[in-house]
Amino acid sequence: MDTTSLPVMPTLTAEGAGHAGLRWFDLTDTQTGAIRRVFLWLPPGEMPEAGWPALFMTDGNAVIATAIDAMRAQAPYPSGTNLGQGALVAIGYPTDDAYDPFRRSWDLGPPPGATYPPFWPDTPEVKTGGGAEMARFILEDVRAFLGTLTRLDPAQQGLFGHSFGGLFALWLMFNRPDAFTHWVAASPSITWEGNFLMAHRDAFAPQGRTLRVLLSAGEWEGDELAPFQRGAEDADKRLAAKAEERTLDAGREMAEDLDRLPGVTAVYETYANETHMSVLPVAVNRALHWVFGRRS
DSSP states (O other): OOOTTOOOOOEEEOOOTTOTTEEEEEEEOTTTOOEEEEEEEOOSSOOOTTOEEEEEESSHHHHHHHHHHHHHHHTTOHHHHOBOOOEEEEEEOSSSSSOOHHHHHHHHSOSSOOEEOOSSTTSOOEEOOOHHHHHHIIIIIIHHHHTTTOOEEEEEEEEEEETHHHHHHHHHHHHOTTSOSEEEEESOOTTHHHHTHHHHHHTOOOTTOOEEEEEEEEGGGSSSOOGGGTTSTTHHHHHHHHHHHOHHHHHHHHHHHHHTSTTEEEEEEEETTOOTTTTHHHHHHHHHHHHHBSOO
């Protein structure tokens, strides 16, 4: 099928309480024909001459409302919050659910990828490895489409990803350091699929660029279970997974390695009393400040 001229799907507009200014578009991938939902929120007021600073986010369905609420509550009061205005761009899927687990596994799993058992009975096997497709979609299709709607400042654009999204963000930074100026990897799955990401880190060359990188994890992503998980039937299984994933320690070590590189400022943060999933709103807020903060 020739997908080079596939049209953008009809525009859907969401104007609800707390989400004024949000629009979303079901955009067709010009190379694969896959349809992903692109959420766009622009700040009120006059656009800067260079265009809006922008934060791109993976898992768009799960994060866009949180990001908008944080911007609307904080950005109008920069002297008290240090948060400036900026555009929010979130990449998700045509669903009312927070996630599409099957599709995100493919999109956010960098190549080469692998095949895993189905999430549910009578559903397809789960595949990873489509990260290059997702990267091309964001950097070419999404950016070109957004150019018909607004202007984004190329000198201040960030990418945020959580979990698999954090893995995707780091992989993309290692392979395309020119793609964004700010990078945020929250609870990144650094050790996924045999630590393949480390080979990308070892070959990483910022090439004279100035990059700001924020890595983070929740307090209960280390060696200990959250208090409410202790003594549960699956406690031993969770502890074994933690020992293998090393989410907190791997994130801290990655930040230390990256911060040694010329031109790279890398910081690691631990968020108190948060698990791998509960950390998401905190991580989104920190991503906003990492990209739109008025003073370092």
